[in-house]
Amino acid sequence: MGDPAELVGDLIFGRWRSQILHAGTRLGIFDALGDARRDAAAVAGELSLDPALTYRLMRALSAIGLLDEDGARSFAVTDAGRLLQSDHPESMRGMTLLEEGPEHYAIWTHLPDMIRDGRQNAFDREFGRHAFEHANTDEGYAQVFDAAMSSYSGLQTSLVLEALKDYDFSGVGSICDIGGGRGHMLCSIVAAHGHLKGMVLERPEVLDEPEKLWAASLGVADRVEFVPGDMFEAAPAADAYCMKMILHDWDDDECVSILQNAAAQAASGARLMVMEHVVPGPGEPHFAKLFDIHMMCWGTGRERTAEEYMAIMDRAGWEPVTTHYAANPMMGVVEGRLR
Template sequence: MQSTVTMSAKPKLPPVAAVRVISKIRDVFSSLTRKMVPPPVVLIEMLSGFWISQSLSVVAKFGVADHMSETQATSAKVLAEKTGANADALYRLMRALSTVDIFREERVGEFRLTPIGAALKTDHPQSMRYFSIYQGQLNWVNWGALGHCVQTGTNAIEHLHGMKSFEYISGDKERADIFDRGMVNVSAMELDPVLAVYDFSPFKTIADIGGGYGAVLCAILAITPGVKGILYDLPQTADGARQHFEAAGLGARVEVSSGSFFDGVPAGADAYLMKHIIHDWSDEESIRIMANIRQHIPMNGKLLLIEHVVPPPGVVHFSKFLDLEMLVATTGRERTEDEYRALMAKAGFRLNRIVPTIGLASVIEASPV
């Protein structure tokens, strides 16, 4: 498991406003490009998009990028020998991915990594390898049942596997490990933008509820030496978190405890943090989780959610497709600012502010009432 503690100070990133302007310009150009191409061609490109995602997942599963470099080309034949793949099939796969800038084919059959492809390496500081495996190996079949989800309003995992989403994921060690490592990948990608805009130093103890292996809490504690942490997750995940904190040299500053946040949460923190937790659950379930936090949080404490906030109609944002992922895989949904405000009020909190980042997620800050 890769360490997520790579800094001792807040990351320096471009201003949020500047990045948002650039994103809007990109969206405008994307829209113009689609309008300039015949509609059937646009639809063919969209409909074949899953070819790319599945190709990425397979390359990640075989660990191809781990045996490659950005500076020197390697032959597909050599890579096939190192990864146990068929040489011809691997070459065809890599050739296809070279058209979307994952690899660069220097000569016939010889490839080097691009900066994008390098993020598929296991040891890349912002690796997306395990998230890619998760998408193609576990999540692939779920999206095949999107029609059922739209027809019934229920998720695909319960329909396909007869059990709740997280029961299914945690019910198999390999599945759970791929999922947890995939979520570590996503956390690493979103951490710098969050750390750059939100100051965690005023808190004495931060409790990360449902914090997985501790990627978020590790990064926060690394840049706030005076702060202590509590990591709370299911028993099988908490065991991995303990090893993670010890390896990062933070074991003495973190208390790791295990259980279900539906039954309760640990006391003793003045900030309760949840990253991409509330979006996994229905309104009723989300209120129950936050109400359990409300029982322990001091009146001067803060509830901090790191979530996507759905923007108004007409605004392009990743959250509008991520909401479909929630429909397919969970009982949850992505929410607007007004929906978060109403949800928090029912759990005994007042939404104070939403702090945007240059990434896709925002920090939603609330106080107990």
């Protein structure tokens, strides 16, 4: 594992790296550089920043591998830095602005107190409301949150599609994505299976900008319907249901309610696919074990093991089947069928 002091030092000062990353992204340095090599003073002038302090920030961004500095104080974006540009097809800019932004930075300060008193949801402690309610009242947070969800979606969808590449959809005519946002994942599944018709159930406010929905750009506008609604009230009838990064937002009873609403409308023998960062066994390092602490801060939810997701399915009337993984087990698809 290496030198223990070096390990602890890296953990202590890891916040410096992530905040340097956030500052460079928020100030627009990666976009300003584009594909060119530019002098730090020129970048500062374009962005109305202080030249001396901009150089020091860009030097630090170079030190963590996001920029490349030459001897004349000019910089170019590295391959890693390109992922922070807003026009990159796999951009992580939105993810950076959300996770290292002021709201999510603030909620982590409540972690020790939550552990002491056994009451999670630091968003409520800090802002007096749930994160979704905060997004409805704070336009800036809503925009950053929306962009971050798009950042996450590309990677998550690719892992889900790989995990399901050999899955037999031949008995499925219609599939509903519960809480499917603007439809990136559902439309990608429908595009890969020419016989499928899809529905995306999402809150009306998420669907109020039709130009941002994915169906047209992925070539499936004739086979995908966007349904405004509330997953805690009802779900459309379908042969299969999928949920990507939905159940981890909620506690067990809330998850059971969501799944019961789907079961009430599901066709006989309907299938269920819960797509999450599945927590592996003891001693195995995994992103889900860290993400679980973020969810403790962010709301009422949690990351779960496959067995825990299956127990929730069982309570809601679904028979657990198996879990599918891509080569990279960062995400899993926990499958169930209607009893």
